[in-house]
Amino acid sequence: MTDIHELDAHALEITKSIVNQVDVGMLDRRTPCGQWTLRQLLAHMTGQNYGFAAAAWGETRDRSVWDDRPVGDDPAGVFAASAATVTAAFAEEGVLARSFWLPEVRGGQMFPAPQAIGFHFLDYVVHGWDVAASIGVRAHFGADLLAAVLPIAEQVPTGAAREREGAAFRPALDTPTAAGLLDRILLLLGRNPSWPAKG
Numbered sequence: 001m002t003d004i005h006e007l008d009a010h011a012l013e014i015t016k017s018i019v020n021q022v023d024v025g026m027l028d029r030r031t032p033c034g035q036w037t038l039r040q041l042l043a044h045m046t047g048q049n050y051g052f053a054a055a056a057w058g059e060t061r062d063r064s065v066w067d068d069r070p071v072g073d074d075p076a077g078v079f080a081a082s083a084a085t086v087t088a089a090f091a092e093e094g095v096l097a098r099s100f101w102l103p104e105v106r107g108g109q110m111f112p113a114p115q116a117i118g119f120h121f122l123d124y125v126v127h128g129w130d131v132a133a134s135i136g137v138r139a140h141f142g143a144d145l146l147a148a149v150l151p152i153a154e155q156v157p158t159g160a161a162r163e164r165e166g167a168a169f170r171p172a173l174d175t176p177t178a179a180g181l182l183d184r185i186l187l188l189l190g191r192n193p194s195w196p197a198k199g
Contacts, residue, residue, distance in 0.1 A: 004114050005090040007148050008121040012083045013140055015045075015128030020076045021137055026077065031134040032195040033127070038134045042075050043068035045127050049082035052120050053089035055100035056113070063103050074159045090117055122152045126189060128183065132194050139182070147182035 019042065027039035030171075036044070051066030059065055071078040089095070100116035102109065111119075125141055132139035156169060172189025183193040 002094070002130035004117045004121060005087075005095065007145060008090060008117050008124070009087045011121055011128065011141065011145055011149075012087055014139070014145075015124045015131070016080055016083050016129045016192050017075075018128050018132045018137065018139060019079045020137075022075045022131065024073050024075070025054075026135055027032070027071075029134050032191050033130045038131065039071065039075075040068070041127065041130060042071045043078060045124070045131075046071060046079050046082040048120070048123065049079075049086040053086040055102060055116065056086075056092065056095055058098070058099065060101040060110075064196070066103060073099060086120070118152045122149050122156075125149050125185065126191065129186065129191070135166045141182060143181060146185065150181060150185055156189065175196070 022038065022042070027037065029038045031038050031041045033041050033081045035166065044104070046069040047067050052067060054062070054065040069078065069082065096113045096117075098113045099110040100113055101118055102111055102119070105111070124144065128141070129139040158172060172190060173187045173192065179187065179193075186193045
């Protein structure tokens with residue numbers, strides 16, 4: 001079985017290839033991710049990479065390591081650097097035996113590394129799609145990755161937490177029986193697979 005950190009690294013590579021298509025003139029576009037512009041979404045994604053890397057290295061107190069990181073006029077380069085950092089952190093020997101402090105999840109708890117990396121894996125499949133939708137390109141995640149991430153999406157808690165302002169995911173949408181893997185994941189997390197990209 002492929003380790004969760006290998007699946008995560010693969011998802012990040014695909015997301016990085018999508019972000020590589022972003023230029024500065026696109027940064028004020030809308031995204032499917034709440035009220036965020038593409039600039040805000042990429043700052044969040046970059047900050048989360050550094051936050052997860054810090055958690056892998058044992059950070060348990062400094063909330064600031066999770067702060068959004070502005071991408072300036074080099075969104076692809078800034079994001080790629082953060083992706084390389086978190087990929088290296090997750091690949092360290094013994095990392096899967098550690099616990100990660102995730103201050104933004106369930107009120108701030110310690111999670112077993114495989115579960116925490118699974119959260120990151122899910123986020124970067126969904127956020128990779130968010131970026132792709134915003135700039136009008138396809139997100140080419142393979143069936144193996146999507147089959148691995150679907151059970152994680154199915155375990156995301158439902159209920160009132162998804163109704164709050166700033167919630168990571170919106171309430172689930174109806175899922176047609178014939179929906180493909182990516183569409184099922186998006187619908188489970190409140191994303192509309194047909195979301196229109198408008199500059």
